[in-house]
Amino acid sequence: MKRIGIMTTGGDCSGLNTVTERVVTGAMRRGWTVIGIMDGTDGLCTTPPRTIEFTPDTLPIECARLAGSYLHNGHAGALNYETAAESGRLDEFNKKIRQSLRALKLDALILVGGNGSLSLAWENRDIYSDVALVCIPKTIDMDVPLTDNTIGFDTAVEQIVSFCDQLILTARSHHRYFVVQTMGRDCGNLALNAGVAFGADAILIPEIKFDIDELVYHIQEQHRDYGIILVAEGVKIRGHSGRPADIISRKLTVAGVINRTAYPEHIQRAGDTVASDRILATSMANTALNAIDNNETFVMTAYQDGQCRTVALSEFFAAGELAADPKISGMRTSNAYVSPDNPLLDVAYNMGIYIGCES
Numbered sequence: 559m560k561r562i563g564i565m566t567t568g569g570d571c572s573g574l575n576t577v578t579e580r581v582v583t584g585a586m587r588r589g590w591t592v593i594g595i596m597d598g599t600d601g602l603c604t605t606p607p608r609t610i611e612f613t614p615d616t617l618p619i620e621c622a623r624l625a626g627s628y629l630h631n632g633h634a635g636a637l638n639y640e641t642a643a644e645s646g647r648l649d650e651f652n653k654k655i656r657q658s659l660r661a662l663k664l665d666a667l668i669l670v671g672g673n674g675s676l677s678l679a680w681e682n683r684d685i686y687s688d689v690a691l692v693c694i695p696k697t698i699d700m701d702v703p704l705t706d707n708t709i710g711f712d713t714a715v716e717q718i719v720s721f722c723d724q725l726i727l728t729a730r731s732h733h734r735y736f737v738v739q740t741m742g743r744d745c746g747n748l749a750l751n752a753g754v755a756f757g758a759d760a761i762l763i764p765e766i767k768f769d770i771d772e773l774v775y776h777i778q779e780q781h782r783d784y785g786i787i788l789v790a791e792g793v794k795i796r797g798h799s800g801r802p803a804d805i806i807s808r809k810l811t812v813a814g815v816i817n818r819t820a821y822p823e824h825i826q827r828a829g830d831t832v833a834s835d836r837i838l839a840t841s842m843a844n845t846a847l848n849a850i851d852n853n854e855t856f857v858m859t860a861y862q863d864g865q866c867r868t869v870a871l872s873e874f875f876a877a878g879e880l881a882a883d884p885k886i887s888g889m890r891t892s893n894a895y896v897s898p899d900n901p902l903l904d905v906a907y908n909m910g911i912y913i914g915c916e917s
């Protein structure tokens with residue numbers, strides 16, 4: 559009989575309720591108790607910690623498809639890594655989490671988080687030394703090293719594609735283009751996958767340089783006078799600040815390409831969880847529970863070559879490109895990007911999608 563905790567941290571995405579519901583279902587079949595920690599680490603920073611004990615009815619099956627997280631993902635103003643670091647209270651914060659985990663008497667903790675949360679967990683691993691820590695990667699950005707997919711990504715791609723499906727109808731009526739800016743932080747995976755799925759005219763991602771004249775030429779050479787240009791939010795344009803879609807839109811206007819911008823924004827993190835994300839969430843929940851059964855700790859579930867397994871958090875951290883945490887000084891995050899040999903780049907290129915300069 560084990561007593562395990564689960565929390566969802568960082569930005570939300572679709573699939574968090576599926577993975578929570580599957581963890582609860584799988585754990586209860588084993589006769590375990592599941593404690594839900596509310597608002598991620600925020601919930602561990604109050605006295606007593608804010609938790610719920612799951613019963614079979616807490617998160618019913620019909621809610622497993624819904625976006626958002628039943629457990630919440632945290633308050634911006636609460637004591638958390640960011641606010642603690644800003645106010646010089648990091649030691650107090652770390653101590654509080656460790657105390658709360660002890661008080662909850664958990665055998666294991668499942669942390670469902672993105673690369674930021676997973677990196678923080680590894681960099682501050684002492685906090686979790688009293689429990690077995692098993693992480694499950696979720697993010698619409700798909701920027702977590704060592705896994706071929708993350709919970710929430712497929713649904714976000716679906717959301718962007720349906721957004722473009724709607725826009726293209728009005729684009730056609732007015733003979734114009736839409737410059738659509740996707741999320742993804744510094745990683746182009748979301749824009750690349752959505753752009754290929756939709757059949758965008760151009761996909762601009764941070765990993766590949768592009769040239770505005772080439773883009774204009776490409777658009778003007780199209781057999782249509784309407785379409786979609788997808789721009790990842792991480793794209794930087796030398797000499798300009800502001801949203802990349804706005805900058806590109808202005809440049810296209812100057813070149814005579816009639817266009818508008820459109821921002822799907824947080825709708826990318828919503829939407830009923832698509833089946834492939836639910837399968838991934840179920841497989842990852844199963845792998846996490848097996849890992850707890852096998853007394854593994856400091857591991858992450860990873861989807862590799864069509865299978866779910868665990869990898870050491872140390873490997874996840876070592877495998878990525880390390881960068882200073884954008885919000886917490888002294889911390890580093892481990893990041894994955896679109897690699898130059900990503901087969902979708904070739905697919906896009908061969909389909910006549912402009913994806914940037916060839917060299």
Ligand code: F6P
Nearest residue numbers: 569672697698699741742743827
């Ligand atoms: O990491 C997930 C993500 O949705 C990014 O794609 C985006 O840049 C960011 O979070 C938005 O965060 P917020 O909801 O705080 O604006």
